Amino acid sequence: MERCKKGETSAFSALYHLHSKEVYNTIYRLVPHTGEAEDLLQEVFVAAFQAIHRFENTGGFRAWIKRIAINHSISWIRKQKVRWVELEDKDSYLKEEESIDESEFVFKVAEVKKAIDQLPDSNRTIVQLYLFENIPQEEIAQILGISYNNVRIQYHRSKQKILKSLKEGGVA
Structure with missing residues (x-):
């Protein structure tokens, strides 16, 4: 993480390869469209690497990036006009x-x-x-x-x- 915070691309690459499959699966479960899930995967890692300086190792990188993935996936779903209705x-x-x-x-x-x-x-x-x-x-x-x-x-x-x-x- 310290290497990523210093901007070392090899550290970014290592984190991506270590976590990308699991993050993709998280995204794909929520957005079951291969192309969209792949695009979101890239967006999630870009967002994570841009915010890496704010990362605090309280819950670990895996939990942090999965939360980013879930938030991006929910945003994508909302853009598709999915509405959650209140039930009686x-x-x-x-x-x-x-x-x-x-x-x-x-x-x-x-x-x-x-x-x-x-x-x-x-x-x-x-x-x-x-x-x-x-x-x-x-x-x-x-x-x-x-x-x-x-x-x-x-x-x-x-x-x-x-x-x-x-x-x-x-x-x-």
């Missing part, structure tokens, strides 16, 4: 008959990925941030500018849609 509070509780027993399902990763990819962009974003980036729902609400309750409801509904799609074999 009446749906905030779960009825016993609405729950799905997940333990009876065994699926291949590709089937689950296809089921997630079929979700609307706003729902897919919440699922990706929560499940794969391990961001707490409260923080997702702040990032997306929506209520925590809305994130919770959308996540639950998305999970039900995914499980229903997998159970019915509706994944194309």
